[in-house]
Amino acid sequence: MDGSSQSIRRFLRAHYQGAVATLSASDGLPYASVVHYACDQQGRPWFLFSDLAVHSHDLARDARASLLVWEAGPDLMALPRATFLGRVCRADPDPALEGRLMTLLPGAESYLDMPDFHFYRLECARVRWIGGFGAMGWLHSEVDFLLPVPRELELQEAAAVTHMNADHADALADYWRMASGSEPAAPVRLLALDPEGMDLACGVDRLRLDFPAPVTTPLQWREQLVAMARRARSPSV
Structure with missing residues (x-):
């Protein structure tokens, strides 16, 4: 990962799980939980969350959140990772996108049959990327990150x-x-x-x-x- 928009999108698309950090609804302290995600055509991460999840309660109070994605390996400090900061909000995908998300999100078909599961998307404000030792930087807006798609x-x-x-x-x-x-x-x-x-x-x-x-x-x-x-x-x- 070299810090270009394409490199960061490709890194994000190559994975489907990470950690979402929210602000606790009870005391405002950071709360992190592991999640599955799927990217839309533009490269924006989407999630399928239960209303019962702690992070869903947190997001209902304050949508500010971040998604951390990393490359697994024996030395995490030497491997690529990226944090996507912004707001995670409930959203209704159109039928084409919903079909894509249902395929890419593990277990989505069984979860969506339950009335308390809903789609959320990350509206990214900026990205902190680290390509390894000595390689790091920021992208400062969603416009810099997303790919326009016909x-x-x-x-x-x-x-x-x-x-x-x-x-x-x-x-x-x-x-x-x-x-x-x-x-x-x-x-x-x-x-x-x-x-x-x-x-x-x-x-x-x-x-x-x-x-x-x-x-x-x-x-x-x-x-x-x-x-x-x-x-x-x-x-x-």
Whole structure:
């Protein structure tokens, strides 16, 4: 992670769990809890919280919060991490986005059947990023962080994902081999597409595979997927 908007977005998209810190509704002290999150097409984190959770009570009183995401490893101080500061507020995703979130958030389908679960999103005010020893800095607004995305991509994502899962299981397995360096232990599924890459699942394992460059149309999605399949089968291409 080098501090560029793209680098920070790619880091955030490559993970799906972190720690949310809120201000305690009882005494204002910081309270942190582990959470799952999923990014929308622009790169904004969304959550699915229960009304019974402590952090939900805190957010109802004061929406100020932060999300910490880190790379796991034996020496955390030498690895990338980022803190996204802002406000975490209840929000209603449109149908296209809700479908994406339901796929990316672990257990979302069973949770959303319960009446006390609701979607929240992080309205990011600034980002503190640390790439490792001696590499750190700030992004100072959500405008600096988020990626503008054509509406067409948001609306066509579900159809593209369904098509890949139905008709291109071999390509998905090739993507997994290329990204992980190992054979998939189960059928590989495409979870989501966005302008900067794809999210894959194999059993309980997940992988993020970035595109060489962002796309702006569904046709470019197809072109990137075809090119990456060729590259996976012939690494020298």
